[in-house]
Amino acid sequence: MEISTTLSTDLVDDQKLAAILENPGFGQHFTDHMFTVEWTPERGWYDARITPYGPLSLDPATAVLHYAQEIFEGMKAYRHDDGSVWSFRPEENARRMVRSSQRLALPELPEEDFVRAADALVEVDRRWVPDSAGEKSLYLRPFMFASEKFLGVRPSQHVTFMVIASPAGSYFKGGVKPVSLWLTEEYTRAARGGMGAAKTGGNYASSLVAQQEASRHDCDQVVFLDAQEQRYVEELGGMNMYFVHADGHIVTPETGTILEGITRASVIELAGKLGHQVTERRFGIEEWREGVASGEIVEIFACGTAAVITPVGELRSAQGTTPAPASTDLTMRIRQALVDVQYGRAEDSFGWMHRIC
Structure with a gap:
């Protein structure tokens, strides 16, 4: 999968980012960029790209809004003490997304493309990966949805797959408790x-x-x-x-x-x-x-x-x-x-x- 990259000209500044990473919470802040690739039966997967993070423009008749044909994954990227960044079993998330695709009548994204998409976004937004103190990480949310404009109960003929990322703090405030x-x-x-x-x-x-x-x-x-x-x-x-x-x-x-x-x-x-x-x-x-x-x-x-x-x-x-x-x-x-x-x-x-x- 060939991925084009358009970098944001409005990056979160270093001081604000440091404050976010100090206490990120969960799902409250999002990185500077996002990954997108689209699918149709005729073209397959096409136009893979990283672009500045921002709102989507959806027609009111977009299929996912009416028939809930969508799936997602949840995974994390971790910063090690030497500064390197790693993910945990991403190929398993890719395989599970294939199984979810089969159940929801969505196209299958190849495992290697799923992993590459997640990697590419992390590489561009590497500075958003927190250090390991307090079990902080960068949460990755790959998702796929029916993006065709139509009303009718059938599988969508246009599908969009995206990856967004959000720094995450520990699930537990004040330590693990039952x-x-x-x-x-x-x-x-x-x-x-x-x-x-x-x-x-x-x-x-x-x-x-x-x-x-x-x-x-x-x-x-x-x-x-x-x-x-x-x-x-x-x-x-x-x-x-x-x-x-x-x-x-x-x-x-x-x-x-x-x-x-x-x-x-x-x-x-x-x-x-x-x-x-x-x-x-x-x-x-x-x-x-x-x-x-x-x-x-x-x-x-x-x-x-x-x-x-x-x-x-x-x-x-x-x-x-x-x-x-x-x-x-x-x-x-x-x-x-x-x-x-x-x-x-x-x-x-x-x-x-x-x-x-």
């Missing part, structure tokens, strides 16, 4: 045959009302059960889950109706290296409650790109409260091992890191 969870028994996230395994905005939109329900009960996150039997734990609003048993083995809900997280897959490999077998299977809500009560479940944690890994605290529901397991030892060991690889403080024995510049 998240409290609300079990929703009214809403479900996805059913078999649905779009649960695709990273598409509709899945997140459908979780918002359940997250509001959780907030009303003073909980940080919502837990979804399966849509068919309302018995089996699936995932949180934006994170995958793990249950550590007394003998050291770990259970995580099986995929099929949940998002196949890149952090999730990495945790499975890391846990195995630390001597903990991970089983992917259906895991019932009663198994959770009874396991904590009996001491069979000794730790619970969740993971995702933003939070990396977080201990899970108490579970609240209309049936009452299940307390948090007492330990977070393995959770924090796995978390530290993963973060150390991402920031270049430990050997990358899995070959996960990809050098950008």
Whole structure:
């Protein structure tokens, strides 16, 4: 993919950028440039370009606004102590976007082009990558949407893929702490045959009302059960889950109706290296409650790109409260091992890191 570059003439000045990178928050500030490439059936992918960051001009009849044909990814770039910049398993994000494309009837962007697009934007906006203090990083948001102007239920014949970037601070203010969870028994996230395994905005939109329900009960996150039997734990609003048993083995809900997280897959490999077998299977809500009560479940944690890994605290529901397991030892060991690889403080024995510049 040949990429043209038009540099901004209105860069954020160094003093303002330093203030942003000192306390970036999440998704509040955006870099000076963005990447765009377009697709039609006749031309394939064409006109790949980096241009100054700015608003899009969309016709009111643009298909994505009416039929929600869009997908996205979330990934990070990390600055190592020697000043180099790296991303974490970008090829896995590229492969997941292909799977999402297939489910949403969108064209497939080749893996190498996905990685090149993300790399090219980071190279141009390298000064926006924060140092590693406080687990800061540059969050990358690749996304693809139906950009044809038409009204009608069919796949779009014009599609746009873009990458934007935003500096991100630590997910946790004041250190990692367990998240409290609300079990929703009214809403479900996805059913078999649905779009649960695709990273598409509709899945997140459908979780918002359940997250509001959780907030009303003073909980940080919502837990979804399966849509068919309302018995089996699936995932949180934006994170995958793990249950550590007394003998050291770990259970995580099986995929099929949940998002196949890149952090999730990495945790499975890391846990195995630390001597903990991970089983992917259906895991019932009663198994959770009874396991904590009996001491069979000794730790619970969740993971995702933003939070990396977080201990899970108490579970609240209309049936009452299940307390948090007492330990977070393995959770924090796995978390530290993963973060150390991402920031270049430990050997990358899995070959996960990809050098950008």
